[in-house]
Amino acid sequence: MKLDPVSLKLFVRVVDEGTIAGAAELEHIAAPAVSKRLKELEDLFGTPLLTRTNKGITPTAAGVNLSILARDVLDDMRNIVLQMKAYSDGLRGSVRVLVNISAISTFMPPIVKSFSERYPDVNISLLERDSLAITESVAENVAEIGVFTRLPHSADIEVHPFRTDELKVLVPSAHPLANRRHVAFAETLDHEHVVLRAGTHLRFQMLSEASKAGKTLRAKVEVSSYDALCKMVQVGMGVGILPAGNAELYRLPGTRMLKLDEAWATRELVVCVRRADALSPVARLFFEHLLASH
Template identity: 40%
Template sequence: MLHKQLIRRLDLVTLQLFVAVHEEGTLTRAASREAIAVSAASKRLVELEAVLGIPLFSRTAKGMTLTAAGETLLHHARRMLTEVEKVGIEVGEHLQGLRGYVRMLANLSAIIQFLPEDLHDFVLSHSQVKVDLEERPSDGVVQGIIDGVADVGICSMDSDSQGLFSVPYRRDRLIVAMRNDHPLASFDEVAFLQTLKYDQIGLHSASSINNRIHAAAKALGEPLRLRIHVPGFDAVCRMVQANMGIGILPLKAFELFGRGLDLTAVHLSDEWSNRTLMLLVRERESLSPVSRLLFDHLQQSQP
């Protein structure tokens, strides 16, 4: 009897709502996302918990979090929704081509340097697939994938992937951006140690580049003369142009923002200036067909 009741209550709308409540943290936001009245959404969850005979969420003033039973259902719900999506996609391919929606998180370096062209190539071949891209610092990308906020993530290899499935995506190299009249501008390459006597422009404190240069200065036992934090590579270059200091950023980002400001890029000789960006997912096998399609495309896009 319980088995039959459960089948009736585990319709796709209820499963999607259940996952949405977990991802959004509140019933109100989840109901809005799924275009369901809050009262109707609440009724569905109450009936589901009544059939199972156990609470799926802990309800507090701050929101709703999964119980142990809820975690178990979440695992199966995501798998069931993925399987249903596969059915729709495989049937739909006979009509209008592959359709779907992929949520993605990436750090600033990936978004500025590589993703515009890589995503352009992807959507040319899969115009029915929509990609929702959000910028986060690398550690935030990892946490977002763990929390189920997104399906695919890109972060610096410096970050702790916390057991997520990861593969290399792209490599870049950090350089020092400076004015043409700076004392180091005549060098082709400098050691990071040589830069520490000058004021520096830093990215926001959560960025992997900021963490990397702080760690390098600490390892050298030298203070870092960080004059100001700015939110992006374009702002680093503008501050450098205004003679506020020198800035460390990826070479390709410098070519996009620094060349036009008549700045000079000097390579760093330190090994840590060569970086690897990583693709992250919870489990490759559990990705939806369209998410796996994007993941495979990005994995194969290395020049």
Template identity: 45%
Template sequence: MTPDPKSLRLFVSVLKHGTIAAAAEHEHTAAAAVSRRISDLEEQLGVALIVRSNKGVSPTPAGRALLNMSHRVLHDLDSIQAQMHDYAVGMKGYIRIFANISAMHQFMPRELSAFLADNPLVQIDLEERVSTAIAEAVADNNADVGVLVVDTPLEGVEYLPYKEDDLVVIVPASHPLAGKERVRFADTLDYDYVGLPPGSQMNLHLMRTAREQGRTWRYRFQVSSYDSLCLMVESGLGVGMLPRRIALAYAKALDIELLGLDEPWSHRQLHVCIRSYDALSPAARLLVERMTGTGRDAG
């Protein structure tokens, strides 16, 4: 049998303090219990470990060897306990996050930078996905946390309010709609769009909304980034729709104009998506609480 850590700690303490009585006092236990532990340890290992005398105790050759090994073993155990404690309280951990393009461009860089500054031992794996795939990934445990715009809520996951944004239409400076402060969505349907990736929540929403109006949402190209979208709009290859703060950043460098979108759905709520609060690791729980300003205790 392998000696248990408690017996090794008492053995080290006895030799450190020189007497069983002094070790017992330091360890806040009875001297008889300490003596019994040492005797059991000697019996278990089949060798004498200490020599008792009226002056105290001293190690046998086997005892000296065990003392050296005990220091290493107990140090490793303390290190394990400390590291596991770091994981338990969220100081260490691994978090898988899927976020949509809007969250990736607007919020996640600053959000994660601030979080990692306070929790530098946490490892984060961040991937960009379309909103329609994010909730499924969370439900299937392929991601711990999702950040998305909810279209149709998925059963088996929780949605927590995160950030808000506003959609605008962008057009080339030479476009017939240029110069207008605000437009209705219907006003844009006479023109081809530059769309976002296939399956994106934005594309699906625009298709559905146009269909409800008896119209067709037409796109000439689909791109995977706002950078490509804005460059193609500037080149006259279509109009686009994206969050206002992102459009403002590109408008400073490109010859495009922003048109306010006069639709109730142009103001959007982004959500954090999780399987359940209780299923989160301590590190993921810290991040979610930070992002949403909520927690199980705050409810």
């Protein structure tokens, strides 16, 4: 015979009630079945656990010790059930989220903070990726959720509205364009640019628009973050084009921000998943939090 929680639970119940009949009634089990379980426990441990008298049942010294140990075991098992249920409810676990460079430092921090305050036992793995790579990774189940700038893609994913952002032109205060309030992209091409690394959607967009204008994008310096882009603009290495939220976040003294007069300057950020109805409970909680946050 193997020790099992049902026998321990029945034993504790008999000790508490003082009778087999009382324990059987509370546990909705026949009294002979309870007696059989108790006999099997005594056989397993090789010692009497209960003393039976005409006044009822009392535990022996071994029975008292077993009741203490059994209560601890049963409490631990209840805790296991509660903790595992927390996973199925989405209250505990982890979720992997891929976010593009435009959103990771602007929109995401307050969203992650509010979610973590509500679900402190959920771990969020937030990784920066290029927009196209995000669509492919979510489709391949590398991550459950992605946040990216809407763009043409062939990935088999669901896409949901999230935010809009607007591209701005950041220039040094002493730059020839600094006295302007707004500027067309073609005009910026007459000047050197500080550009984001190759592979980003914005870099691709700028190259495409420069080609349409019959001009060349003069990339003086290439950087990997908007923080570095702003600092390079500040020291006069060129003009930079970046989302307004990032420009405000990293904007430094000695720079000016201009409106970019282009239809493509207004961009849509979206959330993607493979299938919303197939998300894990914890991923579904974060997905719904994202959609409800705007």
